[in-house]
């Protein structure tokens with residue numbers, strides 16, 4: 155699959171406007187079926203009354219005369235293709251009245267029947283793309299000619315997906331002309347606070363791309379699911395794709411967003427405000443282990459979880475999803491925490507398991523096992539004579555600890571770790587008095603957290619992910635949740651971070667988690 159790179163930062167796109175049917179949901183088919191039933195009924199009654207036959211409604215009629223247009227305009231446009239003129243009537247006309255509005259109202263009843271019986275199928279890649287844009291701070295709107303857009307979004311569980319929704323009901327209320335006129339797209343951009351030159355339109359209908367073109371939008375993306383790429387292009391699409399999975403969005407780098415930790419508010423003093431969020435929303439809690447749940451100590455095996463912290467984690471996990479995301483080996487950290495109700499992501503997120511049979515290893519990670527084994531052997535030899543140096547093998551990572559090493563020997567350890575990483579094609583990272591070697595793959599704690607949100611079905615708008623961590627590797631998670639979550643850095647020192655709050659130490663973490671847990675107990 156070829157990937158089209160969309161870079162909202164570089165191109166300066168501030169807003170994306172999406173059509174619904176055929177772009178976000180597979181409801182175009184439901185509409186097409188309802189239209190066909192309407193016109194099959196109507197044309198056969200008319201033919202028998204007038205004793206002559208009229209060419210029946212065909213699939214292509216939906217695409218050519220109806221798709222993307224407001225309901226009554228669709229009726230008028232199709233009837234015109236069959237040289238039939240009916241009075242416009244009134245929107246209050248009953249569905250059996252032979253007016254444009256009456257037929258349109260009958261179509262709506264038929265559509266609602268389809269919706270109730272068939273449900274709504276969602277294009278998952280579209281939803282993932284829209285959520286990603288939102289995480290990047292790009293505004294999103296839904297513009298649909300359908301007066302059923304709210305019902306469709308509701309049935310699909312996507313009510314919170316858009317900052318602005320402008321559907322057929324709104325368009326009528328504000329007397330906005332439907333597609334192919336650009337009025338609804340222009341109004342949506344205005345409501346998002348963006349100009350058309352800063353906004354992108356994503357459409358699958360000919361009338362829709364034409365509206366985007368007429369509105370002077372920065373980019374019109376045509377979505378071709380039915381083999382009409384040439385027509386989409388001819389009518390205004392700048393690019394045509396088959397699925398939104400083809401669009402790649404470049405994330406805003408964490409460096410661009412980082413702030414000085416000392417300038418951030420303390421999460422404990424804001425605990426009431428943060429916890430108040432969870433009166434209506436659900437938290438998904440992600441926690442680092444060392445330096446977050448246990449204080450940093452001289453040796454890894456001495457970092458034992460307190461009984462109090464374990465009790466709070468157990469209580470929390472009975473109210474919401476709780477995952478431990480650690481650089482440690484997954485089995486090691488799961489053993490240290492000792493709670494089966496939690497999810498554990500070990501080796502910096504390469505190795506995940508949790509209740510209900512959740513099990514995932516990064517698909518490329520096992521190819522690095524021989525390299526990790528060789529690096530372990532090489533380093534074991536090279537640091538053997540250095541007092542205090544510790545080697546810790548995790549399934550998909552290798553840590554070289556120097557906390558107990560004399561200062562004048564640390565450079566030697568660093569060179570050995572860097573040499574082994576280079577020789578074996580591994581990635582070298584740093585942490586608290588530790589060098590770490592891990593698979594050289596585009597994967598980190600942030601990606602693991604996003605993967606978990608999706609795997610645990612926690613991407614709904616009513617879920618707020620919360621991540622607490624203390625080390626460099628936790629910055630990837632803070633950055634990943636920058637737009638739709640809460641990041642809390644555990645630190646009492648000055649450093650740059652993508653978190654939004656700080657907590658001074660593990661005791662403060664315990665107090666914060668207790669407040670959160672008490673809030674959830676009261677709510678549930």
Ligand SMILES: O=P(O)(O)OC[C@H]1O[C@H](O[C@H]2O[C@H](CO)[C@@H](O)[C@H](O)[C@H]2O)[C@H](O)[C@@H](O)[C@@H]1O
Nearest residue numbers: 443444450451452453454457480481482586588
């Ligand atoms: O992601 P985390 O759960 O925070 O794990 C990061 C590393 O933590 C451990 O090392 C750190 O904690 C040790 C115990 O307090 C300390 O002795 C060491 O200096 C720290 O770097 C763990 O041993 C590593 O495997 C983790 O990658």
